[in-house]
Amino acid sequence: MADVRITGLHKHYAGGVHAVRGIDLTIPDKQFTVLVGPSGCGKSTLLRMIAGLEPVDEGTIEIGGEVVNDMRPRDRDVAMVFQDYALYPHMSVHNNIGFGLKARKFRPEEVERRVRNAAELLGITPLLGRLPRQLSGGQRQRVAIGRAIVRNPQLFLFDEPLSNLDAQLRDEMRVEIKRLHQEIATTIIYVTHDQIEAMTLADRIVLLRDGVIEQQGSPLDLFERPATRFVAGFLGSPRMNFVPARLDPVDGVPALVLDGPTLPLDPSRAASFEEWRGREVILGVRPEHMSKADGGTSRKPAQAPIRVVIDLVQPTGTRTHAQFRLNGTDVTVELPSHTVERPGTAIDLLVDMSRVILIDPRTERTIPG
Amino acid sequence: MAGKPRTRRRPPLLRIAFLALWVLFVLAPLYWVFVTSIKPSDDYLAVPPVWFPSDPTMVHYTAALFAYQGLTGLINSIIVSVSATVLSVIVGTLMAYSLARFNTGGQHLSFWVLSQRFLPPIAIILPLFLNYRLLGLQDTHLGLILAYTVFTLPVSVWMMFAYFRQMPRSLEEAALVDGCTRWTAFWRVAVPLAAPGVVAAAVFTFIACWTEFFFALVLTSRNAFTLPTVFRAFLSFQGAQYGEASALAIVSLVPSIILGVLVQKHLVRGLTLGALRG
Numbered sequence: 319m320a321d322v323r324i325t326g327l328h329k330h331y332a333g334g335v336h337a338v339r340g341i342d343l344t345i346p347d348k349q350f351t352v353l354v355g356p357s358g359c360g361k362s363t364l365l366r367m368i369a370g371l372e373p374v375d376e377g378t379i380e381i382g383g384e385v386v387n388d389m390r391p392r393d394r395d396v397a398m399v400f401q402d403y404a405l406y407p408h409m410s411v412h413n414n415i416g417f418g419l420k421a422r423k424f425r426p427e428e429v430e431r432r433v434r435n436a437a438e439l440l441g442i443t444p445l446l447g448r449l450p451r452q453l454s455g456g457q458r459q460r461v462a463i464g465r466a467i468v469r470n471p472q473l474f475l476f477d478e479p480l481s482n483l484d485a486q487l488r489d490e491m492r493v494e495i496k497r498l499h500q501e502i503a504t505t506i507i508y509v510t511h512d513q514i515e516a517m518t519l520a521d522r523i524v525l526l527r528d529g530v531i532e533q534q535g536s537p538l539d540l541f542e543r544p545a546t547r548f549v550a551g552f553l554g555s556p557r558m559n560f561v562p563a564r565l566d567p568v569d570g571v572p573a574l575v576l577d578g579p580t581l582p583l584d585p586s587r588a589a590s591f592e593e594w595r596g597r598e599v600i601l602g603v604r605p606e607h608m609s610k611a612d613g614g615t616s617r618k619p620a621q622a623p624i625r626v627v628i629d630l631v632q633p634t635g636t637r638t639h640a641q642f643r644l645n646g647t648d649v650t651v652e653l654p655s656h657t658v659e660r661p662g663t664a665i666d667l668l669v670d671m672s673r674v675i676l677i678d679p680r681t682e683r684t685i686p687g
Numbered sequence: 688m689a690g691k692p693r694t695r696r697r698p699p700l701l702r703i704a705f706l707a708l709w710v711l712f713v714l715a716p717l718y719w720v721f722v723t724s725i726k727p728s729d730d731y732l733a734v735p736p737v738w739f740p741s742d743p744t745m746v747h748y749t750a751a752l753f754a755y756q757g758l759t760g761l762i763n764s765i766i767v768s769v770s771a772t773v774l775s776v777i778v779g780t781l782m783a784y785s786l787a788r789f790n791t792g793g794q795h796l797s798f799w800v801l802s803q804r805f806l807p808p809i810a811i812i813l814p815l816f817l818n819y820r821l822l823g824l825q826d827t828h829l830g831l832i833l834a835y836t837v838f839t840l841p842v843s844v845w846m847m848f849a850y851f852r853q854m855p856r857s858l859e860e861a862a863l864v865d866g867c868t869r870w871t872a873f874w875r876v877a878v879p880l881a882a883p884g885v886v887a888a889a890v891f892t893f894i895a896c897w898t899e900f901f902f903a904l905v906l907t908s909r910n911a912f913t914l915p916t917v918f919r920a921f922l923s924f925q926g927a928q929y930g931e932a933s934a935l936a937i938v939s940l941v942p943s944i945i946l947g948v949l950v951q952k953h954l955v956r957g958l959t960l961g962a963l964r965g
Contacts, residue, residue: 371860391863404861408879418865421875465865 320382320472320505321347322368327377329363329529337363339529340377345522350499350506354516355526356552361509362477364526368507369398369475382472392421394473397466401478403458405450405465411437412446415464422469436468439501440494456487463495467502476508480515492518513553517541525549542673547682550602550675556639559649560677561601565594573622574601574676576645584620584671590687591676599685600677605639605652607673611666620672628663640665717940724748724933731929747930748938751917755928757935760917765942766828767913768896771835775892776885778836779843784873786844787851788859797848804841812905819906826908834902839892846891850884851877886950893946897939914939 322345329338338360345351353361366372368379370391378385386394397418405414412433419429437443440460450458459479466474476495480488496519499506510516516523517537524534525548533545537553544550550558563574563581572588572595574581581601583591611623626649630641633655640658641650651667658665676685723731725743752758782800785791792799815834816825824830854877862872878885900915907916914935921932 369860369864371863390868391860392866392868396864398861398864400857400861402855402857404855404857406858406861406876417862421862421866421871465861469865 319347321345322473322505322507323378323380323383324364324368325378325380327364327367327379328375329360329367329372330375337529338367341529341531343524343531343534345505345507347505348503350496350508350519350521351524352508352510352516352520352522353524353526354510354513354552355532357511358528359526360529361511361526365475365477365507365509368473369396370394395471396473396475397469397471398475398477399459399462399466399479401481403450403462403479403482405458405461407450409449410446411442411448411450411453411461414450414461415446415468418465418469432468433464436464439467439498440464455483456491459483459491460494463498467498472504474504474506476506478510479508480510480512488515495519514555517553523553525552543684544602544675545684547600547602547677547684550677550684554604556605556650556652558602558604559647561603561644561647561649562598562679563601563645564596564598565591565676566596574599576601579624579644581622581624581669581671586620587672587687591685594676594685598679600679602675602677602684603649603669604673605650607670608651608667609670610653610657611668613666617668620670621668622671623666623668625664625666628658628665629661631658631661720933720936723929724937726930728930747934750928751931751934752938755917755920755931755935756912757914757917757931757938760912760914760935761938763828763907763911764897764914764939767831767835767911768893770828770832771839771896772889772893774832774836775839775843776889779840779888780847780878780881780885782840783844783847784851784877787848788856797844800844801841803838808838808901812901815902816905825906826910826912828911830906831903831911831913834906835896835899838902839895842891842895843888846888847881847884850881854880890946890950894943897943 322343324341324343327338327341327343328336330336341360341364353364355361363372367374368381370386370389374387378387380386381394381396406417409417415436416429416433419432424432433446434443437446440463442457442460442464445453445457445461450461453461462479479495480491483491492515495508499519508515508519516525520537522534523537523540525532525540527548533540533549535543540549541553544553547560551560561576563576566573566575568575568580568582572583572591574583611617617623624644626642626644628640628642632639632641636655638653638655638657639650640653641648643649676687677683678685722737722739724747725745726737726740727742727744730737730740752761786797786800819825819830822830824833858876858880859872862876863869867875898915899913903913903916904919907913917935918932921928921935
């Protein structure tokens with residue numbers, strides 16, 4: 319059993335930097351947990367404290383029910399994959415992978431067997447005799463993973479392992495890592511700043527900001543029900559649009575007034591926002607939750623029409639990202655290719671008001687409803 | 688007639704000539720020392736100069752090594768220089784690792800270590816002499832080894848400090864997570880990677896110890912005297928013993944040349960690797 323339990327964890331650095339501020343977190347056994355957040359949010363610090371590479375200032379870390387605060391990294395039975403791979407340059411791939419086993423005095427036959435198995439699993443058997451400098455980025459990454467899995471630890475830690483790879487290789491390695499988790503079924507804690515990695519890999523996302531947990535849950539949970547503006551804006555690409563608005567009835571219908579255009583609320587949700595009538599809010603709408611009106615009168619009750627003038631077009635191949643101005647804010651909409659081709663085009667859109675969120679501008683928290 | 692513009696190129700001939708002059712400038716004194724060591728005494732200052740003696744002799748070597756105790760000085764120099772080098776490099780490497788990885792003593796300690804190099808030996812030689820007399824270290828190998836270790840330590844520390852600082856921490860961290868203790872991570876990962884730096888530090892330290900004269904002069908007399916101190920015997924009231932001095936100079940070159948040949952490859956790596964990484 320390798321669940322990880324973190325209670326009241328704090329970490330200070332010189333110069334008054336409070337990198338981790340009272341984190342409480344439970345990571346169940348065998349789960350793939352991703353710690354995600356912008357640079358400086360404390361995710362790597364947290365991971366390094368779990369590994370034992372940084373001392374804990376306050377709080378406890380338990381791995382498999384055992385408090386490990388004062389335990390050396392080698393005694394915690396964890397394996398770590400580093401961002402820069404950290405392969406020993408003076409050792410062959412074979413010796414790199416087997417290094418940990420030799421350090422723990424495994425028998426040579428056992429070392430050989432495990433190294434071969436790991437190499438086969440990762441498809442790097444032909445590389446065993448090479449030195450790290452003779453390998454490509456992707457190959458080095460596999461060797462680093464091989465070095466981790468060969469020890470059969472109770473916990474895997476990944477510290478932004480794909481950051482140094484190009485986009486295509488990153489996509490491939492993501493799939494490999496996901497597949498690996500299915501094969502080895504061990505607890506994984508994975509740190510990244512990339513929200514796509516988080517969404518695609520995680521059983522559970524822990525989104526960190528300034529040393530605290532902003533929100534945690536399944537990827538879809540955080541994506542569809544973000545607790546704060548930060549969470550809403552962090553997950554999803556292109557990112558969510560945030561437009562200032564005021565909640566006011568228009569012709570007796572609760573609506574969002576956007577300094578010109580108005581967007582009637584989804585009737586099934588309107589009652590939840592009653593107490594916000596007459597107040598300023600922030601409308602959060604994802605680019606994919608707006609679509610081109612088909613010109614007919616058929617539209618669902620939750621869809622609010624709006625006419626906009628596109629001022630920027632970015633084709634990506636399968637989709638087009640078009641940008642327009644709304645209430646002083648640049649808004650991006652994701653449309654099928656060829657829907658809009660030129661800036662200056664006026665277009666009628668339908669906003670899916672069942673999928674939007676409203677945010678309290680003072681607390682930046684999502685208004686429930 | 689307007690021809691195509693001629694590209695002005697310095698002919699390689701000039702480069703070769705310059706290099707030849709430079710090689711001559713460096714090797715000429717060595718050559719002169721060598722031929723002086725095998726010349727009969729009459730040829731030392733002959734005019735015109737004797738470029739190669741017609742009847743070379745080894746008598747100066749015999750005199751320098753035995754009559755003037757050059758051999759004893761040579762053996763003492765080897766003992767002291769090798770011991771001090773080994774000690775200085777070991778202690779210096781450990782110290783440098785501590786400074787680089789654990790920031791021991793903050794920024795002040797690391798600078799203080801280097802600042803010891805600024806100290807002119809003459810400032811401390813008298814107290815050192817008196818302390819050595821008191822401790823019974825005067826005219827002993829140990830006394831000189833300790834003195835050399837201490838004054839070459841700053842250079843060892845600073846060379847290794849630069850080396851360790853540019854080494855990614857993640858390598859040792861990976862070793863710690865893999866199953867190493869702090870010590871084995873240092874020994875099995877950091878030190879092998881710092882080997883070129885160790886070699887460079889060892890060479891610099893050895894040269895400093897091998898050629899050191901002042902401390903050896905004051906801190907030794909009949910027993911632990913080193914090769915550089917033997918040379919003063921050649922400038923005596925009897926006149927300059929050019930042949931013996933030259934013979935001993937050639938003998939003293941031999942260990943340095945052997946060392947240079949052995950470590951040449953590593954020395955270049957050790958001196959430049961840190962610079963490339965920045």
